[in-house]
Amino acid sequence: MPELPEVETIRQDLRKKILGKKINDFVFTKKARLNKTTKFFVDFFVGNHFAEIDRIGKLIIFVLPDEKHVLLVHLKMTGQLIYKKDDKIIPGGHSDVSTVDVPNKHTHVQFHFEDGSKVFFNDIRRFGYLSLETIEKLEKIKSKYGIEPLTDNFTWENFAKIFAGKKSTILKALLLNQQIISGLGNIYVDETCFDAGIRPDRRVNTLTLAELKRLFASTKKIIKKAVEERGTTFNNYLDADGKKGSFVKFLKVYGRGGQKCVKCKSILTKTKIGGRGTVYCEKCQK
């Protein structure tokens, strides 16, 4: 599941690879989820290029040189953006880096660049989308996102403010709410709560100052570490080179329901909180 660290990894990778490169062709299948006609996309992109790649929360923002438009890409659960330099077949099959062949049956969109390199948008479940928007629309969309764990705005003061007015919200629901904190998804919320030693089903108005401080520190720590490890490949996620993210080896609760807690060896609880699958330790998290 691409969350902030995964999307940020892809953004940083693609920036180095495709900025300024002229787009020679825009290729698509009829399964592609686009917010305009395919003709519109082709006419718009062929001959054009990307001037910058930004991100807000889990949304990738490809900035066009006209300073009037952006291409928004949301990967949802199974989307991938894979860059490939050329179509050379390496004898014996796979290259030593990429763990995926592209294009494949889940490739719905391709950008072909002037130097022969390509970007492939793959999506098994097809929940992800490409959306061509104006700068004005982007500002409206951006205004709906909460504070970003990787920016200077993510201070203890701003973090504490989030909780100040809240009453009985379930902690996990609050942390997953993109309008409050942007970028956290199911993996990092469970990991953050474990790291802070707090049950994800706690009502936020019952959290003590000490607990809030731990939660703030853990959020920063987990996200920073996950970005350093280039994300978590649990099922489907790959970076722009088709490589897996290595944070998976640091997961302490996500996907480990029924297994032993790494700290206290008791069995981790798997349950549903706020409608989402949740794993936590009854002993280590209070």
Next chain:
DNA sequence: CCTTGTGTTCTCCG
């Protein structure tokens, strides 16, 4: 039936 991210709808409380 499950999975998760997100947008919408509904309910409840002060």
Next chain:
DNA sequence: CCGGAGAACACAAG
């Protein structure tokens, strides 16, 4: 009874 917050529901597809 109104407004807003929070929770529940709906939807995507395999």
